[in-house]
Structures are given as C-alpha cells and as structure tokens.
Amino acid sequence: MSDRPRRLRRTAALRDLCAEVRIAPASLIQPHFVVADDRADRPIVALPGISRMGIEPLLRRVETDLELGIRSVLLFGVTDHKDPEGRTGEDANGPAQRAVAALKRRFGDDLTVMADVCLCTYTDHGHCGLLHEGQVANDPSLPRLAAQAVSLAEAGADVIAPSDMMDGRVAAIRKALDGRGFVDRAIMSYAAKYASAFYGPFREAADSAPKNAGPKDRKSYQMDYRNGREAVREALLDQAEGADILMVKPALAYLDVIAAVRQAVDRPVAAYLVSGEYAAIKLLAREGLAAEADLVREHFTAVRRAGADALITYHARAALEQRWL
Numbered sequence: 001m002s003d004r005p006r007r008l009r010r011t012a013a014l015r016d017l018c019a020e021v022r023i024a025p026a027s028l029i030q031p032h033f034v035v036a037d038d039r040a041d042r043p044i045v046a047l048p049g050i051s052r053m054g055i056e057p058l059l060r061r062v063e064t065d066l067e068l069g070i071r072s073v074l075l076f077g078v079t080d081h082k083d084p085e086g087r088t089g090e091d092a093n094g095p096a097q098r099a100v101a102a103l104k105r106r107f108g109d110d111l112t113v114m115a116d117v118c119l120c121t122y123t124d125h126g127h128c129g130l131l132h133e134g135q136v137a138n139d140p141s142l143p144r145l146a147a148q149a150v151s152l153a154e155a156g157a158d159v160i161a162p163s164d165m166m167d168g169r170v171a172a173i174r175k176a177l178d179g180r181g182f183v184d185r186a187i188m189s190y191a192a193k194y195a196s197a198f199y200g201p202f203r204e205a206a207d208s209a210p211k212n213a214g215p216k217d218r219k220s221y222q223m224d225y226r227n228g229r230e231a232v233r234e235a236l237l238d239q240a241e242g243a244d245i246l247m248v249k250p251a252l253a254y255l256d257v258i259a260a261v262r263q264a265v266d267r268p269v270a271a272y273l274v275s276g277e278y279a280a281i282k283l284l285a286r287e288g289l290a291a292e293a294d295l296v297r298e299h300f301t302a303v304r305r306a307g308a309d310a311l312i313t314y315h316a317r318a319a320l321e322q323r324w325l
Contacts, residue, residue, distance in 0.1 A: 021304045023325045025069030028316040029114065029270070033205050034058060034099040035078050046201035047275055048282050050314055052078055054095075055102045062103060062111065068320040072112040074161060074312055075099055076206050078121060085130055086122035089148040097155040104156035114159040114188060115152040117145055117173070121206045125213035128164040128221065134214055136221055138166050145169050146176035153182040159245070163190040165221045167237075174242035188245035188270060189238040192231035192257055195222035198250045198276030205275065231257045232264045239265050245310070250274040252299060255306040262307030271308035273299060278314040293324040300325070 008018045033044070033052045040054040053061065062073060077096030081088045088094060096115055103113050119141065120128045129141035141164065149160045160177065162169050170189050177185050195218050203209040210217060223230060231254075235246045246265050248258045249272035262269050281299065285292035296315050303311055319325050 021301050023300050023304060023311075023319075025320055025325075026071055027304075027310050028070055028319070029072040029074050029310055029312040030065055030070050030316040031074045031076065031312060031314060032058060032061075032099075033076050033078050034095045036095045036098075044201070044205045046204045046279060047314060048279075049318065050205070050278075052205065055099055058099055059102060059106055062107065065317055066107065066111060068317065070316050070320065071110065072114060072310075073103070074114040074116060075157075076116045076121065078206055080207075082122055082124040084124055085144055086119035086148075087144070089117075089119060089122040090144070090151045092151055092154065094151075097151055100152060100155040100157045112158045113156065114161050115155075115157040117149045117152065117160055117162040118164045118208075119144060119148075120164075120208040120210075122148075124211065126208055126210040127214050128218065129166050131214045136214060138221075139168070141166050142169055142172040146172045149173040150176050150180050150182070153177055153180070153185045157185065159186045159188050161188045161190065161247075163193060163249075165190065165193050165218075165223070168241070170238045170241035170243045186244040187242060188247055189243035190249055190272075191235040191238040191243065191246040192248045192254070192261060193222050194225045194250065194254065195219045196225065196250050196253075196274070196276070198253070198274050201275035201279045225253075228257055228260060232260050235261045235265050239267055243267065245270050247272060247312075248308070250277060251303045251308070251311075252277055255302060258303065258306040258308050268309040269307055270310040270312060271303045271306075273303065273311060273313040273315070275314065281315070292318075293322065296324050 008014050035052045038054040038056050041057040042052045044050050075096050100113050118128050127136050129136040245268045247270040251271040251273045281295045284290045
C-alpha cells in the first residue's frame with residue numbers, strides 16, 4: 001500500500017504544514033453591545049465574558065484587542081428609548097452612533113467599524129420592521145432602515161450591516177448612502193439569516209425580543225431553516241442590489257449553506273458564530289465536558305473550511321488572548 005495519508009499526520013509540525021485551513025486574526029470580527037452611559041460596563045449573564053459597554057470601557061477594550069490583531073468590530077446599539085417606528089436608531093446622539101464616532105476618532109483606519117442596522121432593538125414591539133395591522137410591513141420599513149444606515153455612515157461607520165431581512169433593503173440602503181455621498185461605505189448584508197433557536201442570549205443582551213404586539217416570532221421574514229437553496233437566492237439578490245459582503249447566520253448548523261453561498265457569489269462571505277453557539281461552548285467547558293480551546297478551534301475551522309472568509313464571533317478576543325489558534 002503506497003498511498004498512506006497518515007504519513008502527513010504523524011507529528012504536529014507535519015499536520016500544521018499540510019493544514020488546508022488557517023485562521024488569521026484579521027479574519028475575526030468582535031461584536032460589541034454599546035449603551036448610552038459612557039462609563040457602563042455591565043456583564044451579560046447569558047454571554048459570559050461579554051458586557052454592555054459605554055464609550056470609555058469600549059475604547060479600552062478595542063485598544064487591547066487591536067494589539068491582539070482584531071482589526072474589525074461589529075456594533076449593536078442598546079437603548080431604553082423605544083418607539084413604534086424605531087426612530088431612536090436614527091439619532092445622531094444614539095449609543096451606536098456615538099460609539100462609532102469615538103472609535104473612528106481614536107483609531108482611524110486602523111480599525112474597521114461595522115454597524116448593525118435593524119429596528120428590533122429600537123422598536124417598542126421588538127420586530128425588525130414596522131407593524132401594520134399586526135404584521136411586519138416590508139416596504140414601509142425600508143425608509144427607516146435607510147435613514148438609520150445613513151446616520152451611522154455620518155458617524156463614521158466603514159461598513160453598514162443590515163440584519164432585518166426585509167426584501168429590497170440592500171438596494172434602499174445603497175441608494176440612500178450614495179445619495180448622501182457615502183459611495184465608499186460598504187454593505188455587509190445578513191443575506192441568509194435564519195429563524196434560529198440559537199439567538200436567545202443575543203436577544204437578552206440587546207433587549208430585542210419580540211414583545212406583545214405583532215407576530216410572536218420572526219418566521220415571516222427570517223429564513224426557514226429547512227431551506228438551503230433559498231439562501232443562495234437571497235445572497236444573489238443582495239449581491240445584485242449592491243451588497244459588498246454576504247453573511248450567513250448562524251454558522252455551525254449551516255455549513256452547507258455557507259458552502260453553497262461561497263460557490264454562488266463573487267463577494268466575500270462572512271459567517272456569524274452566534275450567541276447561542278458561544279453560550280453552548282461556554283456551558284460544555286464549564287461542565288468539564290470539553291476543553292473550550294478545542295471547541296473554539298474546531299468551530300472556527302469548520303466554518304472557514306465551509307468557505308467563510310470572515311468570522312463574526314464573541315470568542316475572537318479569547319481565542320487570540322489565550323493563543324488557541
């Protein structure tokens with residue numbers, strides 16, 4: 001028997017030499033939850049190691065992360081000021097806008113600042129679009145999403161990341177950005193965002209769960225997890241509308257979707273390793289059922305192997321700080 005693949009697995013040095021997938025720090029994006037109180041640093045129980053932060057602790061954290069090699073962040077604004085149309089999300093003095101401006105002032109082009117665009121954390125009903133007669137209305141939601149995107153671009157955001165899953169929102173945002181002179185600002189669309197059970201910890205962190213008004217869940221606009229071909233359709237539509245990066249969310253249960261989208265589009269593909277995936281790893285490690293480092297390495301590698309160019313992950317800092325990669 002002349003063909004023995006095990007020859008290249010004999011030592012760690014050989015395995016590293018022949019590895020097909022490598023994780024670079026520059027491919028990791030660290031999410032942050034930002035609040036109005038500049039000094040706030042409030043740990044999130046459902047996401048151990050992650051906090052809701054004001055500008056001062058956020059700047060300190062990002063400075064340390066930059067030293068580790070994390071050059072991209074994704075910001076989510078968290079606020080108590082909610083209304084039926086989510087207009088707080090357009091406020092130039094909102095927590096997300098102020099955080100974007102502070103980060104760009106401090107770090108300039110050394111840091112890529114991505115800003116989530118959605119209505120769920122800003123609406124009193126918790127849905128990602130406007131409500132009309134008890135249902136989420138697609139087209140009336142687009143101007144509000146576009147206005148929020150423009151406000152974040154005005155604050156200095158490098159990348160606008162719409163997560164709402166309204167049809168046509170990429171085109172509406174691209175038109176609004178270009179119309180205000182922000183032709184250089186990229187759009188990273190949540191192209192294939194599934195109605196997943198893995199979002200629970202995030203909804204606690206962002207106070208964005210659906211409330212009493214409207215549908216009880218988001219299945220009428222987020223994707224059905226039984227569908228894979230539809231994800232390619234969504235990604236191609238977003239690409240045609242002007243998205244510069246296409247995202248799949250969640251990651252681990254959707255490796256086939258990541259691979260299919262990677263084959264279909266000619267733009268970078270991102271994958272969001274979501275809050276429930278992070279919490280599950282933390283729980284396994286806490287219970288002594290597996291080593292956190294091993295779980296993170298396997299998770300990251302699987303997602304990269306499927307075809308993701310960028311990984312949005314709450315584990316970015318720990319992975320580099322603890323030298324797990």
